[in-house]
Structures are given as structure tokens and as C-alpha cells.
Amino acid sequence: MACSANKSGSGKVDPEILQKLTTKYVLLQKSDSKSLTKKYLTQELFEKLKEKKTKYNMTLLDCIATVLDNHDSSVGLYAPCPDSYDVFGDLFDIVIEDYHIGFPKSAVHPPMDWGEASDLQNIDPNGKYVISTRVRTARSLKDYPFNPGLSEEQYKEIETKVTCALCQLTGDLRGQYQPLYEMSDDEMNKLIDDHILFKGGDRFLESANAYRYWPNARGVFTNPPKTFIVWVNEEDHMRIISLQQGGDLAGVYKRLADAVKELDRRLEFCKHKRFGYLSMCPTNIGTGIRASVHIKLPKMSQNEAKLNEIAGRLNLQIRGTGGEHTESKGGVLDISNKRRLGVTEKEVIKEMFNGIQELIQLEEKS
Ligand code: ADP
Numbered sequence: 001m002a003c004s005a006n007k008s009g010s011g012k013v014d015p016e017i018l019q020k021l022t023t024k025y026v027l028l029q030k031s032d033s034k035s036l037t038k039k040y041l042t043q044e045l046f047e048k049l050k051e052k053k054t055k056y057n058m059t060l061l062d063c064i065a066t067v068l069d070n071h072d073s074s075v076g077l078y079a080p081c082p083d084s085y086d087v088f089g090d091l092f093d094i095v096i097e098d099y100h101i102g103f104p105k106s107a108v109h110p111p112m113d114w115g116e117a118s119d120l121q122n123i124d125p126n127g128k129y130v131i132s133t134r135v136r137t138a139r140s141l142k143d144y145p146f147n148p149g150l151s152e153e154q155y156k157e158i159e160t161k162v163t164c165a166l167c168q169l170t171g172d173l174r175g176q177y178q179p180l181y182e183m184s185d186d187e188m189n190k191l192i193d194d195h196i197l198f199k200g201g202d203r204f205l206e207s208a209n210a211y212r213y214w215p216n217a218r219g220v221f222t223n224p225p226k227t228f229i230v231w232v233n234e235e236d237h238m239r240i241i242s243l244q245q246g247g248d249l250a251g252v253y254k255r256l257a258d259a260v261k262e263l264d265r266r267l268e269f270c271k272h273k274r275f276g277y278l279s280m281c282p283t284n285i286g287t288g289i290r291a292s293v294h295i296k297l298p299k300m301s302q303n304e305a306k307l308n309e310i311a312g313r314l315n316l317q318i319r320g321t322g323g324e325h326t327e328s329k330g331g332v333l334d335i336s337n338k339r340r341l342g343v344t345e346k347e348v349i350k351e352m353f354n355g356i357q358e359l360i361q362l363e364e365k366s
């Protein structure tokens with residue numbers, strides 16, 4: 001059942017919010033920002049949207065505060081609540097169509113279809129290039145705002161509901177939840193260095209009001225081998241993650257699929273009639289899947305421009321090994337699928353598998 005509503009909230013936008021929004025919008029338009037929000041939020045569209053409010057009382061300022069403070073944003077747009085995707089749909093639709101490489105207003109995301117993990121092979125059977133493989137998705141609980149719109153009480157409600165469902169998992173998915181406030185700095189830094197735990201202090205999220213009451217109601221669930229991980233109340237209500245060393249994409253993917261199906265039976269997730277599963281960021285809707293490898297391509301990575309051009313053609317995204325907005329270390333690249341919307345889970349993973357295979361073949365020929 002879709003959890004976004006079409007009606008706008010009651011009441012007018014506070015004059016001081018309107019003033020702040022207008023002043024900062026003018027500065028954004030004068031800047032050299034390459035963000036999709038600057039590209040598509042024309043003066044005409046700004047005038048049309050600036051006085052709208054969602055049923056959670058969110059405004060256009062709540063949606064674009066991130067790019068107003070960070071002109072170097074790539075997208076620069078977050079949804080503070082599910083109905084933002086409809087109330088500010090004139091902006092979200094065009095940004096989504098651009099980012100997800102063509103998802104026109106007439107498009108509808110297909111039903112969830114994980115396919116058969118056994119159809120996948122090991123990405124790098126000889127273990128020559130791939131250091132580790134990770135597949136994650138994002139999920140939001142139905143009938144709650146997203147991170148920037150949550151009250152302190154709602155953060156805690158989400159943490160309780162999610163951890164209660166997680167603690168019912170069995171087998172390979174059985175594990176333990178650790179609230180952030182119970183961790184020492186050393187414990188936290190070790191988990192971050194091992195790519196298990198999220199970092200804080202992302203300035204894009206900070207500007208979007210996503211760190212209020214931090215670290216309260218934030219934490220991480222892990223199974224003993226730390227191959228199954230769930231982030232609670234980082235950017236999204238949930239990031240469900242499967243991760244392991246090597247290139248066994250089938251095993252990583254099957255673990256995630258099993259986990260999502262189990263959690264789907266215990267929690268009600270927020271879905272949209274057109275966009276599938278909704279998240280705070282429009283880049284993470286639909287399947288919400290990012291399937292990535294940490295991979296060494298010593299020859300290919302000598303020509304960054306050419307590698308980025310090939311990755312673009314393969315609908316792949318290249319990032320640093322510390323996650324977005326980080327540099328690669330020691331020649332290791334984080335390469336993942338770019339598209340998450342308008343395709344099924346099995347199509348996303350196939351696109352990533354084929355793309356990585358082609359990069360490895362090009363590396364071999366270099
Ligand atoms: P997300 O991928 O969920 O959008 P980030 O981009 O912030 O979140 O990445 C989160 C963490 O996951 C980062 O520390 C990143 O290094 C790590 N990560 C991503 N892909 C892999 C991988 N294939 N192997 C190990 N760690 C990974």
C-alpha cells in the first residue's frame with residue numbers, strides 16, 4: 001500500500017523560512033553548482049513550490065537545505081517525508097528521471113523480484129582482483145517521516161520496532177544489536193575501518209537535519225561473522241547489508257534476499273505507487289540496491305577519465321573505498337551499480353555483474 005499522500009499540509013510556510021529559502025536559492029542559482037537540483041529547480045518551478053507543505057509540515061527548504069549549504073552536491077535533494085515525492089513531485093520527478101538514467105513520469109517501478117541467486121557466478125573465481133563484495137538495500141518503515149522529519153520519540157520507536165524484528169532472525173542472520181552510545185571510540189573506529197559501521201559527520205546529511213539527537217536511537221546489528229549488517233537510523237530508517245571478502249556475489253546476494261524477505265514478514269515498509277520502496281534520498285528508491293565490489297584494477301585505474309567513461313557506459317559508479325565523497329586508497333576502487341529504479345533486484349545485480357566482468361576483461365587485455 002503506497003504510504004505517500006497527494007494532499008499538501010494545511011497552513012502557510014512561515015515567513016522567516018520563506019525568506020531564508022529565497023535568499024539561499026538566489027545564491028545557489030548564482031553559484032557554479034553542478035547539482036541536479038540547481039539544474040532543474042528553475043525560478044518558475046521555485047515560485048510554484050516554495051509555499052507548499054507536506055502533511056508532516058515539511059517545506060521545500062527541508063528538501064533542498066543540503067544543496068543550499070553544499071553547492072558541490074551531486075543531487076542536492078532529499079525527501080524529509082514520503083509525501084514530499086508527491087507534494088514536490090515537479091522537482092523530484094525530473095531529478096529522478098535524470099539520475100536513474102531514464103524513468104519518465106509514465107514509468108512505474110516493477111514488483112520486487114530477487115530471481116535465483118544460483119544464477120549468479122563468482123565475480124572473480126581466481127581471486128585476482130576483487131577484495132570484497134557488498135550488496136545493500138534501504139528500507140523505511142510505513143507511516144513515519146524520513147530522518148529529517150523524525151521527532152526524538154519517533155527515532156526511538158523505529159529503533160525499537162526494527163531491533164525487535166532483527167532479534168527474531170535465525171540461522172546465518174542471527175545476531176546482536178549495538179546502540180552507538182554504548183560503543184567506545186575505539187570500537188566505533190574499528191567497525192568503521194572494517195566497513196561495518198557508518199560514519200557520522202557527513203556535511204550533506206548534517207545540512208539536511210539528519211543528525212538530530214545523535215547518537216541516540218542509532219546503532220548497528222551484526223551476525224557473528226559480520227557478513228550480515230543492518231544500520232539503524234543512519235541516513236535511512238534501515239540499511240540492510242550483506243558483505244564478505246572475495247567475489248562470491250551469489251552468496252552475498254542470497255543472504256540479503258533472504259534477510260529482506262524475512263524482515264518483510266515482520267515490518268511494514270514504506271512504498272510508493274510509482275517509485276517502489278521509498279527512502280530519504282531519491283537515489284535510493286525502487287530496489288534501493290547498491291551492489292559493490294572493492295576491486296584492484298591497477299592498469300585500468302591509470303587512466304581515470306577512460307575508466308569513468310567506460311563505467312558510465314556500463315551504468316556503474318566509481319567511488320572511494322570509504323564510501324561516497326571519499327578517495328580510493330592503495331589503488332582499490334569501490335565500483336557499484338548506478339541504477340536502482342525501474343529495474344528488478346535480479347536485473348540490478350545482473351547489470352552490476354556484467355559491468356564488473358567487462359572491466360576485469362579490459363584489465364586483462366590492458
Ligand atoms: P552505501 O553504500 O550504503 O550507500 P556508503 O557509500 O557510505 O553507504 O558506504 C558505506 C560503507 O560501505 C563504506 O565504508 C564503504 O567503504 C563500504 N563498502 C561499500 N562497498 C564495499 C565493499 N564492496 N566491500 C567493503 N566495504 C564496502
Ligand code: DAR
Nearest residue numbers: 073074075076077204281283
Ligand atoms: N551527497 C548527496 C547525496 C548523494 C547520494 N548519496 C546518498 N544519498 N547517501 C549529494 O547530492 O551529493
